[in-house]
Amino acid sequence: MQAKTTKEDLKSETTPISFDQSCFDKNWILQTNQSGGINHTICLICEQVANNALESHCSQHEDMKEALIVGEYCLQQYLKSNSNSCPIQSHENPIFLKNKAVQQHVGDLIV
Template identity: 50%
Template sequence: MSKIEEEKSKEDAKADMKSVLQQQFCFDKNWILQLNQQKDIHDIICLICKQVANNPMEINCTQHENMDESLIVGENCLKQFLSQNPNSCPVEPHDNCLYSQGRLAKRYISELDVICPRQFEQEQEQELQMTTQQGHGEGETPGLVSCDFKGKVKQVNDHLENSCCLQMVKCWFDSFGCNHTCSKSVIHDHLTSNMKLHFDLVVKSFDTLQQTIRLYQ
């Protein structure tokens, strides 16, 4: 792979990672609950979206000093709320909401054990398909690649960017016209089985370039 292709692949990986982790402002609690108990996340649920708070913020308004429950919101959820409700508060309506970063909560969340979020999404899609098919066909889909990652929340970004076998990548010959995308683990199978196609695309691109050069001579 050339240096340009390698850099492009890294950019695609980062974009893919962002789409997985940031499609919700906070972490899907069903994903977190794959390896944790309900009691483990009771105090880190975002007040706004009811998911596990991502980059948790603590509401510190004096109006809520007597409340016993944890007043935690995800940073992005809070930003969106305040942009739509200026000078208000997500706990109850009042002016001048006070908040600060929940460092302890953030550290706690970062240490939670999780599976690969892409693997979780894949399993969710499988369950949906099985439900839609009303029980026709049992077991895992043949040929489906699985990611066996289990680690901490704080390790997920690195996993998604560098080692996840479910990472979607474009064909190395994308710039020549091959629009194929597949998981990182099977890209070499695609390259091997489509050598003639890719060769023809390169030749066609080269011929087009030659014709363009002749026009300007």
């Protein structure tokens, strides 16, 4: 006979997601989500689903048609390793702002 699972049991098994973690494995997410649902959430640096998505607001890229999304942790690591140079095109002092719509969409994915 199996024991009943309580809410407290589920809480103790849940691993909280920290915003200083790497992006999410897209193959893992695609196991429970449709591929079209993640296309605009892909981090340009690691090509996985962006964790705590940021969007480029550099004037050098304003003519690009698609949103330029990166994960916060990936961006921090990239900037440290590349003398604060933009990961999209090489220029100094890139501007990235939170993209709450993408953050919400990633939060709504079944993970």
